[in-house]
Amino acid sequence: MLYRIVTYGCQMNVHESEKLAGILELRGFLPAERDSDADVIVINTCCIRENAENRILGNLGFVKKLKEENRNLIVAVCGCMAQQDGAAERLKARCPFINIIFGTHNLAEFGAYLDKAMAGKKVSEVWPQEGEPAEGLPVKRGEGVNAWVNIMYGCDNFCTYCVVPYVRGRERSRKSELVLDDIKRLLDEGFKEITLLGQNVNSYSGTDADGNYVNFASLLEQAANVSAQKYRVRFTTSHPKDFSDEVIRVISDSPNVPEFIHLPAQSGSDRILKAMNRKYTAADYLGRIDAIKKLMPDAGISGDIMVGFPGETEEDFLDTLRLVESVRYINLFTFIYSKRRGTVAASMDNQIDRITALGRFQRLVNLQTSIGLELAAAAVGKTLEVLCDAYTAKTRLSRGKTASGKIIWFKSDTELTGQFVNVNVTHVKNSNLYGELI
Numbered sequence: 001m002l003y004r005i006v007t008y009g010c011q012m013n014v015h016e017s018e019k020l021a022g023i024l025e026l027r028g029f030l031p032a033e034r035d036s037d038a039d040v041i042v043i044n045t046c047c048i049r050e051n052a053e054n055r056i057l058g059n060l061g062f063v064k065k066l067k068e069e070n071r072n073l074i075v076a077v078c079g080c081m082a083q084q085d086g087a088a089e090r091l092k093a094r095c096p097f098i099n100i101i102f103g104t105h106n107l108a109e110f111g112a113y114l115d116k117a118m119a120g121k122k123v124s125e126v127w128p129q130e131g132e133p134a135e136g137l138p139v140k141r142g143e144g145v146n147a148w149v150n151i152m153y154g155c156d157n158f159c160t161y162c163v164v165p166y167v168r169g170r171e172r173s174r175k176s177e178l179v180l181d182d183i184k185r186l187l188d189e190g191f192k193e194i195t196l197l198g199q200n201v202n203s204y205s206g207t208d209a210d211g212n213y214v215n216f217a218s219l220l221e222q223a224a225n226v227s228a229q230k231y232r233v234r235f236t237t238s239h240p241k242d243f244s245d246e247v248i249r250v251i252s253d254s255p256n257v258p259e260f261i262h263l264p265a266q267s268g269s270d271r272i273l274k275a276m277n278r279k280y281t282a283a284d285y286l287g288r289i290d291a292i293k294k295l296m297p298d299a300g301i302s303g304d305i306m307v308g309f310p311g312e313t314e315e316d317f318l319d320t321l322r323l324v325e326s327v328r329y330i331n332l333f334t335f336i337y338s339k340r341r342g343t344v345a346a347s348m349d350n351q352i353d354r355i356t357a358l359g360r361f362q363r364l365v366n367l368q369t370s371i372g373l374e375l376a377a378a379a380v381g382k383t384l385e386v387l388c389d390a391y392t393a394k395t396r397l398s399r400g401k402t403a404s405g406k407i408i409w410f411k412s413d414t415e416l417t418g419q420f421v422n423v424n425v426t427h428v429k430n431s432n433l434y435g436e437l438i
């Protein structure tokens with residue numbers, strides 16, 4: 001029996017799909033090369049913006065055709081879109097061919113649902129509330145050098161535009177010893193990069209084996225010191241209001257933690273930040289960047305910015321452009337505000353028209369493209385530490401990632417995947433770096 005998993009959305013979903021794959025493989029399923037070969041198709045969904053939902057609904061149209069060709073095909077739909085209020089009913093009405101619907105809070109039950117579906121029953125079960133983090137699920141990790149490790153789930157911030165607190169529930173942290181045990185085991189298995197995952201990692205609030213409180217700075221420090229071997233510990237995502245001096249010090253002091261921070265600003269306008277319920281001002285945000293640069297002048301910063309939030313004026317948008325210019329992001333994820341059912345911003349009566357939002361989006365992208373190119377060009381001539389993650393024998397090209405997460409290509413006679421090497425950057429093409437192995 002063969003399976004396919006189609007994943008939409010963030011790294012949390014990517015990692016949860018590894019757990020779904022683990023559950024399937026424990027039951028003897030193997031990955032299918034093509035959708036049309038699969039006996040089970042799982043669609044792990046996202047609902048952060050409307051375009052994610054539209055793509056998923058489009059894909060379900062395609063899956064319907066597969067189901068017409070193979071009546072025994074089992075179709076499962078899970079994840080954030082399925083977790084939304086009333087979504088299971090809407091999905092059932094629109095796509096009656098789906099066999100299994102479940103949400104984010106009952107992912108651990110997937111195996112039992114699969115057994116029922118194999119016995120010919122339909123399953124639609126979405127738990128309204130989160131429970132304690134599920135431990136001990138099998139995980140079929142993706143190939144490569146990076147392994148994901150959950151440290152906390154959920155979000156309590158309720159930014160007014162965001163569905164995450166509604167579909168992922170309240171914050172809960174895993175025990176620190178479980179996190180550290182996972183990291184040790186993954187390093188023993190040969191992974192070279194560990195990414196700590198949470199919707200808001202800086203709010204991590206766990207306990208150690210003796211029941212003592214452990215904050216994120218302490219967890220990160222311990223995560224970076226579980227083994228004497230060389231490895232990288234990354235983490236995502238951070239909220240600026242919780243990004244403490246202590247965390248900055250740990251990053252700066254730990255050779256295993258790359259000097260690279262993803263810190264979403266969302267906007268550069270205090271008025272809009274307040275309406276978004278972000279709980280910081282543009283000056284607070286820039287103060288965090290200054291604190292990072294003071295200890296780590298070469299730190300790479302990436303971020304998320306949204307345009308077209310309800311009530312955003314041209315002046316607000318210019319504040320955002322000023323913030324982007326002053327931070328100089330190595331990488332910026334740019335979004336157009338998307339109205340999400342059930343959020344506070346969805347009922348604001350000053351929604352921005354699409355043409356204005358699109359125009360601002362394009363101006364933001366243009367600014368960031370030129371900053372990104374300048375930063376990439378400034379890397380030429382520098383020697384960077386690179387973790388190799390792929391090799392093509394035919395072209396003798398190795399691929400790796402720099403500390404700040406940039407892809408770099410270089411020639412090597414042998415495969416170096418999983419090794420740390422030094423590469424001298426020689427040129428930039430399409431925002432990718434190219435270099436020579438030292």
Ligand code: 5AD
Pocket residue numbers: 048049161162163264266304305306335336337338339340
């Ligand atoms: N519309 C557009 N972008 C959004 N994001 C979250 N919610 C929305 C929304 N309703 C963006 C934020 C967040 C990133 C993961 O997605 O910038 O940081």
Ligand code: SF4
Pocket residue numbers: 155156157158159162163164165199200239
């Ligand atoms: Fe959404 Fe805000 Fe929580 Fe991030 S911090 S997941 S944007 S509510």
